[in-house]
Amino acid sequence: MNLARLRKGTQVLTIVLVLLVPLLNKKGITVVMGSLYSFAIGPLWITDPLIGFQTVLTTMTADRTLLLSMVLPVVLALVLGRVFCGWACPQNTLSEFVDFAATKFGIERPWGKGTTATMRYSVLVVILILTLLLKVPLASLLSAPGIISVQTAKLIYEGTVGLELGLIALIVLFELFLVRRGWCNYICPVGSFLGIFRFTRTLKVVFSEEGDHVCGKCLACADACNLGLNPMEAGIYPQCHNCGACISACEKMKADKKPLVFKF
Amino acid sequence: MSRNLLRPPGALPEKEFIATCIRCGKCTQTCPYGSIRMASLLDGIAVMGTPVIQARKTPCYLCMKCPPVCPSGALTRGLREKEKVRMGLAEVSRKTCLAWQDTLCRSCYDDCPFIGEAIIMNNDLRPEVDEKKCVGCGICENICPLDEPAITIKPGSKT
Numbered sequence: 001m002n003l004a005r006l007r008k009g010t011q012v013l014t015i016v017l018v019l020l021v022p023l024l025n026k027k028g029i030t031v032v033m034g035s036l037y038s039f040a041i042g043p044l045w046i047t048d049p050l051i052g053f054q055t056v057l058t059t060m061t062a063d064r065t066l067l068l069s070m071v072l073p074v075v076l077a078l079v080l081g082r083v084f085c086g087w088a089c090p091q092n093t094l095s096e097f098v099d100f101a102a103t104k105f106g107i108e109r110p111w112g113k114g115t116t117a118t119m120r121y122s123v124l125v126v127i128l129i130l131t132l133l134l135k136v137p138l139a140s141l142l143s144a145p146g147i148i149s150v151q152t153a154k155l156i157y158e159g160t161v162g163l164e165l166g167l168i169a170l171i172v173l174f175e176l177f178l179v180r181r182g183w184c185n186y187i188c189p190v191g192s193f194l195g196i197f198r199f200t201r202t203l204k205v206v207f208s209e210e211g212d213h214v215c216g217k218c219l220a221c222a223d224a225c226n227l228g229l230n231p232m233e234a235g236i237y238p239q240c241h242n243c244g245a246c247i248s249a250c251e252k253m254k255a256d257k258k259p260l261v262f263k264f
Numbered sequence: 265m266s267r268n269l270l271r272p273p274g275a276l277p278e279k280e281f282i283a284t285c286i287r288c289g290k291c292t293q294t295c296p297y298g299s300i301r302m303a304s305l306l307d308g309i310a311v312m313g314t315p316v317i318q319a320r321k322t323p324c325y326l327c328m329k330c331p332p333v334c335p336s337g338a339l340t341r342g343l344r345e346k347e348k349v350r351m352g353l354a355e356v357s358r359k360t361c362l363a364w365q366d367t368l369c370r371s372c373y374d375d376c377p378f379i380g381e382a383i384i385m386n387n388d389l390r391p392e393v394d395e396k397k398c399v400g401c402g403i404c405e406n407i408c409p410l411d412e413p414a415i416t417i418k419p420g421s422k423t
Contacts, residue, residue, distance in 0.1 A: 025293040037288035038335040047335050051286050055336050058283040063337045135283045136310050150289045150313065154302050157292060163305040164313060 004248040007087055014088040022153035035149035036090070037140060038069065045069035048146065049077075050193035054139040057132045077197035079264075081204065085184065085191045086226075086243030091144035091171065095184050096226055098175050109180045111228040116185055116239045124192040143190050144168060144183065181227055185239060195238030203242055206263040207232045215259040224249030231260055269307060270317045270352055270402060270419040272300050273324060274331035274343035278420075285338035287313035291330035299324050317351070319402025319417050324351065326377055326401050347378065352400030352419040354383065354393045361414035363390045372404035372415050383415075391415070 021032050021039075033040050038047040047069040056062055076083065085092050102109060112119075131138040140146060147164045155161050171183040184191060209215055215232070222230040224245045229236045231246040242262070250260045268278070272291050275281050292300045292315055299322040300315045307316065317324050326346040331339040343349065354372075362369035363385075373391050376383040382397040383404060393415075404415045 022293060028296060030294055033293050033333065034290045034335075035288050037286050038290065039288075040290065040333065040335075045335055047286075047288075051288075052336075055284060055286055059280070059337075065341070066336055069335055135279075137283070137286055140287045140313065146288070150287065150302070153289050153293060157298065158301055162302060162313060 002248070003244040007243060010087045011093045015090055015093065018090060018149045018152050022156040025153075026156060035146055035153060037143060037146040037150065044072075046072055048143065048190060049074050049197070050139050050190050051137070051143065051146065053193065054128070054131050054137050057128060058135050058137055073194070074197050077194045078199065078202060080242065081198060081202050082191055082194045082238070082241035083203075084194060086241035089145045089190075090148045091168070091188070092184055092241070094148075094168070094172070095175055095181055098172055099181055099226070102176050102180075107176060109176070109178060112179045112182055112186050119186045120188070120192045120195075120238075123187050124189045127189050139189055142167065144171060144188060145190060185227055191241065192238070198238065201264050203262055203264055204237065205231050205240060205242065205244075205246060206261055207259055208261070209259050212257045213259040214257060220249045221246035221260055268419045269303060269311060269314075270319060270400070270417055272315050272317060272330045272339055273326065273328060273346070273349040273351055273399070274334075274340035275351065276338055276340070281338050282310055282314065284336050285314050286336045288335060290333045290335065291315045291339060294329050294333045296327060296329065297322055297325050300330065317402060319405040320413060321406075323402035323406040325403070326399065346399065347397075349399040349401070351402075352417040353395060354398050354400065354404050354415050355418050356391055356393060357414045357416070358390075360410060360412065361391065362410065364414075369409065371407045371409055375403050375407045377401060377403060
């Protein structure tokens with residue numbers, strides 16, 4: 001199976017669901033219901049771990065139903081890494097499109113500099129501290145995928161959208177003119193929180209020239225990376241969200257000899 | 265800060281509600297009447313995205329579908345009995361209410377889901393609200409024939 005095509009498929013599927021679910025809900029079909037903050041597939045409830053944790057901070061209680069609904073996404077992150085970001089998040093899909101458009105029209109934007117882990121975890125910590133102090137679910141107001149899905153539902157239900165969408169507009173402008181993939185790379189608290197859940201056996205992109213795995217140093221992988229990373233270097237995590245674009249791009253080598261592989 | 269908003273049935277007291285609600289929109293989507301809308305920035309930045317009911321537009325018909333779907337517990341999930349709902353309290357403006365001006369009208373009384381209990385017609389055939397029975401659903405505010413409804417809900421959750 002072609003990795004790149006498979007990913008396009010899940011990205012498109014997510015967008016289709018973001019539109020289709022509220023449309024079906026409005027018709028009274030509520031088997032699948034909710035948004036990317038929290039949704040239900042029948043009796044199975046799934047909540048964004050950051051959103052659930054934020055509620056623990058604002059309420060200082062641990063609602064069992066809420067905590068249970070966070071388990072599946074946490075397990076997914078532990079096993080496959082931040083695949084939600086790379087394979088599903090509508091903001092990531094939008095940001096990839098913005099980057100594609102900006103490159104096509106020749107808009108110069110530098111990649112951000114500095115150690116991204118420090119930057120993005122600092123942002124996350126500040127958001128969580130403010131959430132705790134203000135007792136307002138700040139992370140909900142800063143969750144781009146949540147806002148996109150909820151506002152789509154609002155548009156379908158009420159015929160209007162809220163000003164929350166302003167954040168998405170700001171992200172687009174920021175990434176279009178200032179910093180390439182700036183939101184996903186350095187700020188997004190949803191992705192940062194998912195990035196916490198990883199350990200040595202979490203799925204990762206590995207660069208190895210052992211055995212027959214020969215690298216031609218063509219840098220096609222680094223060019224293909226949606227986040228401006230170089231998979232041939234160490235330390236691409238927690239920023240890398242396992243989209244697999246680098247592995248797909250490594251075409252010079254035969255499939256079984258690729259120096260870049262997904263590995264647990 | 266925010267104005268007083270009418271919340272869906274089972275909502276925690278306002279301050280806790282704002283802290284607990286994650287703005288996911290599930291209650292909005294589950295409401296078969298389109299009664300629940302999402303508050304906008306105009307209602308206040310702290311309440312933006314939270315569910316509100318504008319009773320004059322569409323009141324709550326107490327189908328009780330929304331409390332069980334709340335993922336965060338901002339709506340009390342276990343609430344099933346509509347008579348236990350306390351979204352707010354209806355208030356009759358005796359200065360404008362037709363019945364209180366000696367015109368025959370009992371629209372609110374007739375449409376109250378707790379007919380003869382939450383709104384009672386007194387000996388002069390004027391509506392009065394029983395604070396112990398009224399759940400604050402807003403059907404009376406919705407149905408009042410005046411341009412400015414003479415019976416309105418004062419939001420305030422006591423669940």
